[in-house]
Amino acid sequence: MPSVDEDCFAFSRFRLLPRQRTLTFDADPVPVGSRGFEILRTLVSRAGSVVSTGELMEAAWPNITVGEANLRVQIAALRKVLARCETAARAIETVPLRGYCFVLPALVEPRPARASRAFPQATPTVIGRHDVIADVAQALAERRLVTITGPAGIGKTTVGAATASALAGSYEGKIAYADFSDVGCRAGIVEKMIAALEVESHDGTLAELVAALRAGPHLLLLDTCEHLVEHVASLAEELLAICPDLCLLVCSREILRATGEWTFRLPSLSFPEAEDDLSSQNATDYTAIALFIERMGSLPSDLGGQDLTAIAEICRRLDGIPLALEFAAARVPDLGLAEIASCLDDGFSILTRGKRTALPRHRTLYAALEWSFGLLTSSERALLKAIATLPRTFSAAEAVEIGMLAGCRDVHQALSGLFEKSLVNVDARESALRYRLPDITRAFVKADRSAADRGL
Numbered sequence: 001m002p003s004v005d006e007d008c009f010a011f012s013r014f015r016l017l018p019r020q021r022t023l024t025f026d027a028d029p030v031p032v033g034s035r036g037f038e039i040l041r042t043l044v045s046r047a048g049s050v051v052s053t054g055e056l057m058e059a060a061w062p063n064i065t066v067g068e069a070n071l072r073v074q075i076a077a078l079r080k081v082l083a084r085c086e087t088a089a090r091a092i093e094t095v096p097l098r099g100y101c102f103v104l105p106a107l108v109e110p111r112p113a114r115a116s117r118a119f120p121q122a123t124p125t126v127i128g129r130h131d132v133i134a135d136v137a138q139a140l141a142e143r144r145l146v147t148i149t150g151p152a153g154i155g156k157t158t159v160g161a162a163t164a165s166a167l168a169g170s171y172e173g174k175i176a177y178a179d180f181s182d183v184g185c186r187a188g189i190v191e192k193m194i195a196a197l198e199v200e201s202h203d204g205t206l207a208e209l210v211a212a213l214r215a216g217p218h219l220l221l222l223d224t225c226e227h228l229v230e231h232v233a234s235l236a237e238e239l240l241a242i243c244p245d246l247c248l249l250v251c252s253r254e255i256l257r258a259t260g261e262w263t264f265r266l267p268s269l270s271f272p273e274a275e276d277d278l279s280s281q282n283a284t285d286y287t288a289i290a291l292f293i294e295r296m297g298s299l300p301s302d303l304g305g306q307d308l309t310a311i312a313e314i315c316r317r318l319d320g321i322p323l324a325l326e327f328a329a330a331r332v333p334d335l336g337l338a339e340i341a342s343c344l345d346d347g348f349s350i351l352t353r354g355k356r357t358a359l360p361r362h363r364t365l366y367a368a369l370e371w372s373f374g375l376l377t378s379s380e381r382a383l384l385k386a387i388a389t390l391p392r393t394f395s396a397a398e399a400v401e402i403g404m405l406a407g408c409r410d411v412h413q414a415l416s417g418l419f420e421k422s423l424v425n426v427d428a429r430e431s432a433l434r435y436r437l438p439d440i441t442r443a444f445v446k447a448d449r450s451a452a453d454r455g456l
Contacts, residue, residue, distance in 0.1 A: 009044045009106040012088040016044055016106075020191075022184035025084050028367070029182055031227060031374045032081060035060040036074045037184075043092060043102040052099040075100065126162050127294060128269045128287025129155065136163045136264055140219070140247055141170075143262045144240055147250040150266035151422040151438065152368035153323025156251040157223055159266060164221045164249060171219045171247075181224040186231040193220065210242060217245040225252035226421065227375055233258035253372055254421045265422075268320030272312050283308050288315035291322060295329035310337035317344040319438040327365055344439075369444040372423060379414040382406055384423060388445040393427050393434045 008017040015024045018041055023030045032040065042059045043051055057071050075092060082088040091104045126133070136159065139146045148156045164175045176196040183192055191204040199212040225232045233256040236248055240260065250256060255263045269288035272278055280301055284290040292311055293303070303311070314337070318324040328340055335343070376384065386406035387399050396415060403411035418424045419435070427436040 009047075009108060011044065011047070011091065011104045011106045012082075013085045014082070014088060016041065017182075017184075018045075020182070020184050020188040022182060022188065023081070024182060027182065028371070029184060029227065030081055030084070032078070033074075036078050036081075039071070039074050040078055043100060044106045047102045047104065047106040050095050050098050050101045054099075056100065126158060127291040129159050129162070132159055132264070132266065133163050133166065136160075136249070137167055139262050139264065140167060140249060143260065144247045145236055145250070145256075145258060145261045146248070147252055147255050147261055147263045148266055149252055149255050149263055149422060151253065151321065151425075151441070152372050153321045153365070154266045154268065154422075155322045156253075156266055158322070160221050160223065160249055160251045164219055167219060171217045174216055175219045175221065177221045177223065179223045180228055180232070183228065186235065189228060189231055189235060193222075196220065206238075210239070213239065213243040213246050217247075218243075219247045219249060221249045221251070223251045225250055225256070226254045226372070229254050229256050232256055233261075236261075254375075269315075269322060269325070271315035271320045274313075274316070276312075278308050278312055279305075280308065283311075286312075286315070288318075288320040288325060292325045292329050295326050296332050307337055310341045313341045314344065317341070317439050319440060321438070321440065323368060324365055324440055344443075365440065366444065366447065369441065370448075372421065373444070373448065375421065376423075377414070377417065379409050379411075380417045380421070380423075382408040383411060383414040384418060384441075385445055387424070387435075387437055388442050390437070392439070393436045395432070395434055399435060 008015050010016075013026050014030075015027075016022075017024070021034075021037055023032050023037065023040065038059045039056050042056055053068055053071055057066060057068070060071070060074065075094075079089070079092055082091050088104060091102055093101045093103050095101055136146060136148060140163070148160055150156055161177070164177070168175050176193075176198075178189075178192045178196040180189060180192060183189055187204070190206055190209050191201075194201045194204055194209050194212065197209075197212045197218075199208075201208050222232065229252065232250065232252075236250070236256065236258050237260075239246055240248065255261065269291055270286045271288040272286050280303065283303075284293065289308075289311055292315060293299070314328050315325065318328060331340055373381065373384075383399070383403045383406070386402045386408065387394060390398060390402060396412075399415050400411045403414065408414055415424070415435070419426065423437075423441055425436045425438065427434045
């Protein structure tokens, strides 16, 4: 059998990359715990054969004595992950009194050669972000580690790419982009950064990365770091300490909390309140409306009063989040503005037409939020479901009360975690501190609960 250190296994729509400790579904990484990954790797590498419970427990808990109940919990979690694809839902079979067997054929594929993903080009018309780009560029002139954070679809990569491109001259053109969406471990981070720098590498080691970064001033844009925050934070601190001409611009739904980090929480695009006067003359003063109209391919003068009212309602209901607005704008030709505005209570049924070239988790709005939801702890997940029943804004005391009723452990920490992971916002418009759950996040929780009720 080929070495599991050098090859990956393909089954159904999944790929398991042992060296990177990553499981992907349609090329999109699936969060799997370290013990679950070891169990799955052991089963898949011996597909068609029965693996004893003892062997699986030794793989997941080396030199630790645990009960079989721990293994059963991990197996159940893996089955839930594999159930994303109907053909893999029953891939792990229980063999009574013996162990477990992975019954799907697992094809061994050569490990992909290292390759850097092309530096993302800024959207031809970056709307409503010019002041933000200038602020981030100024921060990089004063600090060496800057993190752009915010919820799914808020435009972190767009702002990061535009900022890096604007600063290319300051770094003698030595800017590079590394997307960590398909990475699951520290070694994979190092390899991806080396590939981004397009330098010859033999082993993909930290020493090789350091040598490349010491060759002159570099700006690295590190994208999709939220599932690797601890690894990225420790590596960033280490690299910045020994590479004096290095600057890092990070895009992540969760901040790193690394030494010297300056964070910029990316706001939504602006949109009018229901009571604001709106006309074709001032409509595009609101950046969410300007983006929506541009993505529609229209001009403000082409739109009547009812059209602008519907667009404003769409922008409000979608919280001014650019990705959501782009999905909605893509449905205008076949649904019309009024229909979209009236259907947003069930937004995930219509906001499904993303760019073909987008990352898999950005091809539908549901997938974008599912990625974030999969990174939550059990307490954070329970609290998010509970606060989805509260009014649009709520106090910390209200969140704590309903969280405790829902059986959430350590509600204060869970609420802080939801904020840090950009799933709840602080409503700055209120005189007293209040939290706000965006409508699209609330709709996701509703859709996820409905899917669970249907057994999907």
